[in-house]
Amino acid sequence: MRxxxxxxxxELLLGFTIDTNAAHLARALAAEGIEVARxxxxxxxxxxxxxxVGDALERTGAVITTGGLGPTSDDLTxxxxxxxxxxxxxxxxxxxxxxxxxxxxxxxxxxPASNRxxxxxxxxxxxxxxxxxxxxxxxxxxxxxxWVAMLPGVPREMRGMLADTLLPLLRERLxxxxxxxxSLTIRTTGIGxxxxxxxxxxxxxxxxxxxxxxxPNADGTDLRVTVRGAPRPIAxxxxxxxxxxxxxxxxxxxYGEDATDLAAVVLDLCRAQGLxxxxxxxxxGGLLGARLTDIPGSSDVVRGGVIAYxxxxxxxxxxxxxxxxxxxxxxxxxxxxxxxxxxxxxxGSDAALAITGIAGPGGGSExxxxxxVWIALDFQGEVESRRFMMIGDxxxxxxxxxxxxxxMLRRRLQR
Amino acid sequence: MRxxxxxxxxELLLGFTIDTNAAHLARALAAEGIEVARxxxxxxxxxxxxxxVGDALERTGAVITTGGLGPTSDDLTxxxxxxxxxxxxxxxxxxxxxxxxxxxxxxxxxxPASNRxxxxxxxxxxxxxxxxxxxxxxxxxxxxxxWVAMLPGVPREMRGMLADTLLPLLRERLxxxxxxxxSLTIRTTGIGxxxxxxxxxxxxxxxxxxxxxxxPNADGTDLRVTVRGAPRPIAxxxxxxxxxxxxxxxxxxxYGEDATDLAAVVLDLCRAQGLxxxxxxxxxGGLLGARLTDIPGSSDVVRGGVIAYxxxxxxxxxxxxxxxxxxxxxxxxxxxxxxxxxxxxxxGSDAALAITGIAGPGGGSExxxxxxVWIALDFQGEVESRRFMMIGDxxxxxxxxxxxxxxMLRRRLQR
Numbered sequence: 001m002r003x004x005x006x007x008x009x010x011e012l013l014l015g016f017t018i019d020t021n022a023a024h025l026a027r028a029l030a031a032e033g034i035e036v037a038r039x040x041x042x043x044x045x046x047x048x049x050x051x052x053v054g055d056a057l058e059r060t061g062a063v064i065t066t067g068g069l070g071p072t073s074d075d076l077t078x079x080x081x082x083x084x085x086x087x088x089x090x091x092x093x094x095x096x097x098x099x100x101x102x103x104x105x106x107x108x109x110x111x112p113a114s115n116r117x118x119x120x121x122x123x124x125x126x127x128x129x130x131x132x133x134x135x136x137x138x139x140x141x142x143x144x145x146x147w148v149a150m151l152p153g154v155p156r157e158m159r160g161m162l163a164d165t166l167l168p169l170l171r172e173r174l175x176x177x178x179x180x181x182x183s184l185t186i187r188t189t190g191i192g193x194x195x196x197x198x199x200x201x202x203x204x205x206x207x208x209x210x211x212x213x214x215x216p217n218a219d220g221t222d223l224r225v226t227v228r229g230a231p232r233p234i235a236x237x238x239x240x241x242x243x244x245x246x247x248x249x250x251x252x253x254x255y256g257e258d259a260t261d262l263a264a265v266v267l268d269l270c271r272a273q274g275l276x277x278x279x280x281x282x283x284x285g286g287l288l289g290a291r292l293t294d295i296p297g298s299s300d301v302v303r304g305g306v307i308a309y310x311x312x313x314x315x316x317x318x319x320x321x322x323x324x325x326x327x328x329x330x331x332x333x334x335x336x337x338x339x340x341x342x343x344x345x346x347x348g349s350d351a352a353l354a355i356t357g358i359a360g361p362g363g364g365s366e367x368x369x370x371x372x373v374w375i376a377l378d379f380q381g382e383v384e385s386r387r388f389m390m391i392g393d394x395x396x397x398x399x400x401x402x403x404x405x406x407x408m409l410r411r412r413l414q415r
Numbered sequence: 416m417r418x419x420x421x422x423x424x425x426e427l428l429l430g431f432t433i434d435t436n437a438a439h440l441a442r443a444l445a446a447e448g449i450e451v452a453r454x455x456x457x458x459x460x461x462x463x464x465x466x467x468v469g470d471a472l473e474r475t476g477a478v479i480t481t482g483g484l485g486p487t488s489d490d491l492t493x494x495x496x497x498x499x500x501x502x503x504x505x506x507x508x509x510x511x512x513x514x515x516x517x518x519x520x521x522x523x524x525x526x527p528a529s530n531r532x533x534x535x536x537x538x539x540x541x542x543x544x545x546x547x548x549x550x551x552x553x554x555x556x557x558x559x560x561x562w563v564a565m566l567p568g569v570p571r572e573m574r575g576m577l578a579d580t581l582l583p584l585l586r587e588r589l590x591x592x593x594x595x596x597x598s599l600t601i602r603t604t605g606i607g608x609x610x611x612x613x614x615x616x617x618x619x620x621x622x623x624x625x626x627x628x629x630x631p632n633a634d635g636t637d638l639r640v641t642v643r644g645a646p647r648p649i650a651x652x653x654x655x656x657x658x659x660x661x662x663x664x665x666x667x668x669x670y671g672e673d674a675t676d677l678a679a680v681v682l683d684l685c686r687a688q689g690l691x692x693x694x695x696x697x698x699x700g701g702l703l704g705a706r707l708t709d710i711p712g713s714s715d716v717v718r719g720g721v722i723a724y725x726x727x728x729x730x731x732x733x734x735x736x737x738x739x740x741x742x743x744x745x746x747x748x749x750x751x752x753x754x755x756x757x758x759x760x761x762x763g764s765d766a767a768l769a770i771t772g773i774a775g776p777g778g779g780s781e782x783x784x785x786x787x788v789w790i791a792l793d794f795q796g797e798v799e800s801r802r803f804m805m806i807g808d809x810x811x812x813x814x815x816x817x818x819x820x821x822x823m824l825r826r827r828l829q830r
Contacts, residue, residue: 011630013451014596015441016639019434022456026430036428038467041437041454044628052453055470070608070629114612154631156807181429193485197529213459214485215426216569224431279701279722285708286694286701289722293700296776296809304728306721307694307704313719313762317732347728361711392571394711 001174003029004056005039006049008067008077009153013043021066021151021158028162029064032171033180035228044068049080053148057084061146064166067153069118069135078138081148082122085140095119095127095136128169132160139169182227182235186246187260188253189220189407196221199249207242218392218399219262223250255410262406263291263298269413270301275350277409279305280318280343282330282356283373288402303347308339314356318342331356331368333376337385340378351412352378353405357390359397373401377408384408416589417452418444419471423482423492424568425459436481436566436573443577444479447586448595450643459483464495468563472499476561479581482568484533484550493553496563497537500555510534510542510551543584547575554584597642597650601661602675603668604635604822611636614664622657633807633814634677638665670825677821678706678713684828685716690765692824694720695733695758697745697771698788703817718762723754729771733757746771746783748791752800755793766827767793768820772805774812788816792823799823 005025011017019041026036037060042052049068056063068077079089096119103111118135121127128137133152141147149166151158188196193214200212207225215222225242227235247254256265270277279288279302286307292298306317311330314320320338328334336356344352357373364370369389376385388404390397420440426432434456441451452475457467464483471478483492494504511534518526533550536542543552548567556562564581566573603611608629615627622640630637640657642650662669671680685692694703694717701722707713721732726745729735735753743749751771759767772788779785784804791800803819805812 009628010626010641011628011639012438013441013454014445014598014641015438015443015451016598016600016637017630017632018438023427023430023433026428028430030429038463039428039456041456044626048453112609112613114616115609156811183429183431185431194527194530198527201529211425211459213424213426215432217432222431224426226425226429276725281701281704283708284705285713285717286696286704286720286722287708289696289701289724290699290705290813293698293702293722293724294810294813298700299724302700302722302724304722304724304732305701306732307701307708307717307719309704309708309714309717309719310691310762316763317719317721317761346732347725348731395709396571398705398709 001033001062001170002035002037002060003062003064004060005036006052006056006063006065007039007041008044008049008065009041010044012041012067021153021155024155024159025064025066025162028167030181030183032167033174034170035181044076046076046080046083049077050084053081054084057146057148061144063148064151065148066151066158069137069150069152070154077150078120078122081140081150085122085142087122087124087140089120090123092119092121092127095121128161128165130157130161131164133157137161137165179229179231179235182232182239183224184239184243185215185222185224185258186243186250186254187220187222187256187262188250189255189262189403191221191250191253192216193221196223196250200246203245203249205245207245208238210238210242212242218396219403220253252411252414255407261291261295262403262410264295266406266410266413267292267295267298267301269410270351273413275301276303277301278303278343278347278349278352280339280352280354281305281307282309282314282339283359284355284398284401285309287398288353288355288405291402291406303349305347305352306343314339318346329368331358331372331374333374333385333387336374336376337378337383340376340383344378350380351409353409354378355401355405357388357397357401359394359401361394371397373397373404375401375405375408377405377412379412384412416448416477416585417450417475418477418479419475420451420454421467421471421478421480422454422456423459423464423480427456427482428458436568436570439570439574440479440481440577443582445596445598447582448589449585450596459491461491461495461498464492465499468496469499472561472563476559478563480563480565481573484552484565484567485569492565493535493537496555496565500537500557502537502539502555504535505538507534507536507542510536543576543580545572545576546579548572552576552580594644594646594650597647597654598639599654599658600630600637600639600673601658601665601669602635602637602671602677603665604670604677604818606636606665606668608636611638611665615661618660618664620660622660623653625653625657627657633811634818635668667826667829670822676706676710677818677825679710681821681825681828682707682710682713682716684825685766688828690716691718692716693718693758693762693764693767695754695767695769696720696722697724697729697754698774699770699813699816700724702813703768703770703820706817706821718764720762720767721758729754733761744783746773746787746789748789748800748802751789751791752793752798755791755798759793765795766824768824769793770816770820772803772812772816774809774816776809786812788812788819790816790820790823792820792827794827799827
């Protein structure tokens with residue numbers, strides 16, 4: 001089954017909103033063996049919706065849209081697509097009653113007038129249940145079996161409806177047919193795309209019959225291998241072989257597969273060894289702590305830490321000696337080591353990571369340009385430290401710093 | 416000038432990467448008065464690139480692509496589009512020499528063999544200088560004036576090349592013509608989309624001749640007004656009028672315009688009043704600190720704080736009494752108030768924000784379900800606190816909590 005996705009909304013087309021729905025949809029569909037042949041983003045006007053959905057229908061006869069089902073006046077998806085199918089809009093009394101009830105019980109208010117149009121549906125359409133909001137999704141199909149499934153644009157509602165209602169419906173339509181697109185990603189850090197590419201070229205027997213994509217990002221370089229057009233067991237065997245060969249060349253730079261977060265890897269290693277962790281953050285200002293605690297269940301490993309943004313806090317809370325700060329400056333090896341040792345003792349943790357650096361855009365000097373970051377690990381009293389020169393803007397430098405700190409701990413735990 | 420954007424890459428189409436380039440491009444082009452009529456995302460194969468770019472060319476004759484210019488084997492943008500224009504690929508000696516030199520001086524290495532193909536260009540193409548990487552952008556134009564501009568997919572390189580090279584070139588082509596799409600966003604928090612919609616409906620004279628979009632997100636609800644097809648001064652006057660009317664109905668829920676981050680608003684208010692800030696974070700684990708310090712120049716306001724993830728830290732570092740923790744639990748009003756007071760004194764700050772809550776997915780109970788969050792502000796010794804019931808998943812609950820904490824401080828500072 002090949003389908004197209006049309007994401008609707010001026011906010012997407014004008015770039016005010018980043019299209020996260022499209023990525024989520026694509027991943028979910030690929031996992032079912034449904035190929036997204038093309039994705040289109042169009043504006044909110046009736047004409048642009050009808051054009052984009054019409055073109056997509058002509059190519060594949062199967063289209064999923066997101067957006068434009070809300071209560072507000074810019075939501076024209078339903079009538080535009082109804083017109084494409086030559087259907088009129090009719091009031092769905094059942095849905096209107098459900099919405100009135102929902103507002104009464106849930107918000108203790110009358111249904112706002114602006115929400116009434118959410119109960120208007122193209123004649124002959126089927127509703128897709130929305131347990132996460134008030135706009136129903138819509139399934140519209142013509143006599144030739146060409147269909148459009150319309151999902152809401154709010155990510156939480158879209159994801160819920162996709163999982164609860166649309167995927168089961170598509171699965172049924174597929175009837176076990178279709179070869180899923182199978183893929184596997186190896187996540188690496190501390191090694192560049194070109195360097196990996198040269199190593200891959202040198203693999204004696206190559207990677208076998210797979211596609212390889214290099215995906216550089218602020219976490220490192222991800223390597224994705226994909227197999228299409230093969231039954232699942234064969235595809236998976238090919239992926240496994242390619243993964244073994246890739247891992248053999250990237251070695252310890254690989255820290256996980258697929259969407260694995262380095263934070264989760266580090267937490268699992270700590271948990272297995274019964275270790276607790278603390279952080280002391282200057283230029284990252286809490287980002288490392290936020291990364292670690294973003295993982296559910298982090299509370300049995302992460303004790304906490306100190307955001308030592310101002311030098312006073314480095315001194316008074318973490319116990320970095322004033323003369324060390326004065327002599328070497330806040331972005332220096334002795335300071336970062338003292339920060340790590342200080343927070344480990346303060347929090348009574350087994351391991352502590354400390355970061356101090358210049359994230360920019362200001363604050364750089366010739367000796368310590370923007371991107372200079374010192375990271376230290378105090379592991380049960382043994383301190384190691386390293387200087388990094390991070391590339392990118394302020395956000396990237398901060399992100400790369402948190403990532404490099406976690407990587408330092410991972411390497412220590414796997415030694 | 417109407418153009419189309421084609422973003423190329425299996426990683427985008429399969430949803431492994433979220434398409435941030437498309438949004439950045441759209442915003443930059445709209446600001447120049449260039450309308451993105453449609454955006455398409457296609458896979459890495461030569462056929463899908465040629466199909467998508469060919470369709471887009473047919474509709475507008477003006478296309479910008481991103482992606483597929485890297486050194487690796489999945490990068491087929493150049494030859495596919497060259498074929499569309501009936502051009503062969505030729506080696507650009509000048510660029511090859513430049514790359515060799517760059518690798519020698521910058522990486523102290525020979526140019527990897529895999530990078531050589533970056534010097535192959537379609538015959539008759541113009542290079543777009545890349546000061547941020549090794550793949551040049553490409554401008555290809557035929558005798559009828561139809562053109563494709565190819566930019567790299569790495570966001571930092573794409574943004575740099577767009578600003579340095581492509582926008583000046585497009586500006587010159589426009590020759591002062593074209594009415595820019597003008598828009599303005601009012602950011603609100605603490606009020607829902609439907610509620611605002613009802614208030615807007617009740618504005619006596621309406622909003623004038625503008626388009627209004629409601630953009631709910633984890634920060635709150637953004638209201639974007641847009642004017643197209645009018646000269647800049649007229650468009651701006653219409654936007655200003657609409658903004659005044661919108662602000663009159665949403666009142667103090669509005670905290671800023673356009674991409675304004677609530678963190679920046681709070682920092683500016685603190686700076687103006689000469690106040691310093693600290694944070695004490697439990698369930699957000701550093702996210703509030705990270706949000707505040709993400710803003711350049713935050714160091715004159717933010718002193719730092721404590722990530723009190725484990726209750727031991729709440730007690731030992733922040734001084735929350737053990738019996739209060741025992742009696743009320745970590746997610747409670749007395750604890751959050753003690754956290755705020757504790758971190759303010761510890762860090763010697765004027766104001767301190769504290770957050771403790773249940774971000775889920777585990778840890779909830781009937782009395783304190785997932786999403787229960789207590790937030791406190793200690794403002795020069797006066798403490799206020801409030802309980803929130805946040806909706807969404809773990810990431811949203813944490814994000815909304817940090818946002819609500821900053822909002823509490825903003826309201827205090829504007830009182």
